Amino acid sequence: MPLDTHTIAQLAEHLENAELTATAVAKITDAHPDLDWDDAYAIQDEICRRKVGRGARVAAFKAGLTSRAKMKQMGVETPVFGLIFDYMSVADGGEIKTAELIHPKVEAEIAFVLKQPLRGPGCNVASVLAATDFVVPAVEIIDSRYENFRFDLTSVIADNTSSSRFVVGGVARNVEGLDLRTLGIVMEKNGEVVALAAGAAVLGHPAVAVAALANHLAARGEAIPAGALILSGGASEAIPVGAGDAICVRFQDLGTVSMRFV
Ligand code: OOG
Ligand code: MG
Numbered sequence: 159m160p161l162d163t164h165t166i167a168q169l170a171e172h173l174e175n176a177e178l179t180a181t182a183v184a185k186i187t188d189a190h191p192d193l194d195w196d197d198a199y200a201i202q203d204e205i206c207r208r209k210v211g212r213g214a215r216v217a218a219f220k221a222g223l224t225s226r227a228k229m230k231q232m233g234v235e236t237p238v239f240g241l242i243f244d245y246m247s248v249a250d251g252g253e254i255k256t257a258e259l260i261h262p263k264v265e266a267e268i269a270f271v272l273k274q275p276l277r278g279p280g281c282n283v284a285s286v287l288a289a290t291d292f293v294v295p296a297v298e299i300i301d302s303r304y305e306n307f308r309f310d311l312t313s314v315i316a317d318n319t320s321s322s323r324f325v326v327g328g329v330a331r332n333v334e335g336l337d338l339r340t341l342g343i344v345m346e347k348n349g350e351v352v353a354l355a356a357g358a359a360v361l362g363h364p365a366v367a368v369a370a371l372a373n374h375l376a377a378r379g380e381a382i383p384a385g386a387l388i389l390s391g392g393a394s395e396a397i398p399v400g401a402g403d404a405i406c407v408r409f410q411d412l413g414t415v416s417m418r419f420v
Contacts, residue, residue: 218242250326256399262419272289343409349404
């Protein structure tokens with residue numbers, strides 16, 4: 159933890175301002191090359207504290223960089239965890255204002271809602287499925303605050319893992335009788351198929367991403383609470399979008415999620 163609390167607060171303010179004013183900034187490891195994993199989560203925590211202090215509420219937990227396709231696209235090999243807030247929520251079929259964002263990309267994700275809290279360490283696919291109330295299809299709109307969407311592991315963690323907007327849609331389904339590994343995902347942009355995936359693209363089973371989040375929180379003495387919504391991470395590479403684009407993602411057995419960018 160080479161950074162002092164003053165620098166952590168300063169970097170949190172800097173990155174949150176970049177988000178709120180939709181302005182790209184240099185990745186923070188350019189100026190702070192020694193920034194480590196704990197510093198990065200401390201900056202993210204401070205960003206989240208600032209939001210909660212202004213009345214924002216946590217809407218979802220997220221795991222990211224959980225598929226090979228995403229890891230390869232971003233050049234980062236380790237899953238990351240972040241928080242999504244109520245003001246980031248967009249209704250299924252709704253409009254997303256690109257003027258409020260820097261360089262958005264969309265990701266198709268299987269989301270979990272828990273009926274019981276999930277407390278690590280030692281969570282696995284079975285403990286996640288046992289604690290799951292239902293799964294829903296989701297699209298996350300990520301928007302790195304870093305120039306050219308280029309970052310390293312610690313700078314993306316500090317930037318609250320690029321959280322920006324999200325849409326939950328389709329059908330809520332009990333996991334009983336669903337094979338989340340073979341569940342197919344088709345992403346269409348302006349009617350054209352732009353990405354294909356199956357649930358197993360996410361760490362072999364999307365529940366593994368939820369287990370990893372629970373185990374990560376356990377190391378901080380925290381758990382995922384009952385009722386929480388958790389986005390398990392993009393199953394394919396993320397697709398850039400701009401004003402005028404329409405996105406529709408079809409999830410096998412879970413319906414569709416769609417949105418328009420204006
Ligand atoms: C980091 C966030 C990745 C996912 O689902 O993989 C993420 C990024 O790629 O900007 O949310
Ligand atoms: Mg994501």
